[in-house]
Amino acid sequence: MASGSPSRARSSVPTRALVLRTTDYRDSDRIAVLFTEQFGLVHVLARGARKSARRFASGLPAFAVLQARLSSGTAELRNLQSASMDMGYPTVLGDLEWMRLLGSAWTALRTLLAPHQPEPELFQSCVDLLQVLNSHTSQELPERDRNDLLSWRLCSWLVHVLGQLGQWPDLEKCATCGRRARPDQSALMDSRSGGLRCRSCGGGSVRLAANLRAKLMAPTFQSGFKIPVPELSMLEHVPLIPQAVPVVRTVWEHATGKPLTWPWEL
Numbered sequence: 001m002a003s004g005s006p007s008r009a010r011s012s013v014p015t016r017a018l019v020l021r022t023t024d025y026r027d028s029d030r031i032a033v034l035f036t037e038q039f040g041l042v043h044v045l046a047r048g049a050r051k052s053a054r055r056f057a058s059g060l061p062a063f064a065v066l067q068a069r070l071s072s073g074t075a076e077l078r079n080l081q082s083a084s085m086d087m088g089y090p091t092v093l094g095d096l097e098w099m100r101l102l103g104s105a106w107t108a109l110r111t112l113l114a115p116h117q118p119e120p121e122l123f124q125s126c127v128d129l130l131q132v133l134n135s136h137t138s139q140e141l142p143e144r145d146r147n148d149l150l151s152w153r154l155c156s157w158l159v160h161v162l163g164q165l166g167q168w169p170d171l172e173k174c175a176t177c178g179r180r181a182r183p184d185q186s187a188l189m190d191s192r193s194g195g196l197r198c199r200s201c202g203g204g205s206v207r208l209a210a211n212l213r214a215k216l217m218a219p220t221f222q223s224g225f226k227i228p229v230p231e232l233s234m235l236e237h238v239p240l241i242p243q244a245v246p247v248v249r250t251v252w253e254h255a256t257g258k259p260l261t262w263p264w265e266l
């Protein structure tokens, strides 16, 4: 195949990358889904990735930032010519809850990102998320609220990603008729419209309380995934968290057509 020839190998391009998923292929190869800084979501074939320590020094670890070289072009399956470690996150790799959270966060990216569509800001958000998780362990969260606080962080991540990709709904008005909800009013949502649905338009099965609606609309919520652990422990809205998950789930189901599995019991 021409793709293995020296001339093609020379026409490679560097980019930082995150590994969203890998699958073993043939004897020594790997197929991977990467989120790259330069090219967005790409599928790559890494020839010899399970054998070559020279070209794939760190293997293809999931929760790390890699420096990758890809064959140029926009083929559906590009060649990954080499990958080395740019930044590792040792605390994350020793923390089961952080890995669960990142598993869901990376699955969301794999599901929502369109191939070959660069999203450099979202890439930077991923680096920020790795960084903030790496600076404390999940065990430093108070045990009583741990699952709720982990859920809150994942909620804010999903709201951020959906927002960046233009898929987070306007929570001020009915998605069907455009009628505004009063700020002090609770609202109904459904996954068919992916947003608010007033009673005259048929309502919805998920109730969004006014105080939670205000929180989800606040610009700071979308960056909430960056809150360091000590501050996260001091959030005063813990009781709202079990209601936030169905809201995010409703938007997710509308955006992807898929159910959203949650890593923690609420």
Ligand SMILES: [Zn+2]
Binding pocket: 174, 175, 176, 177, 178, 179, 197, 198, 199, 200, 201
């Ligand atoms: Zn309506």
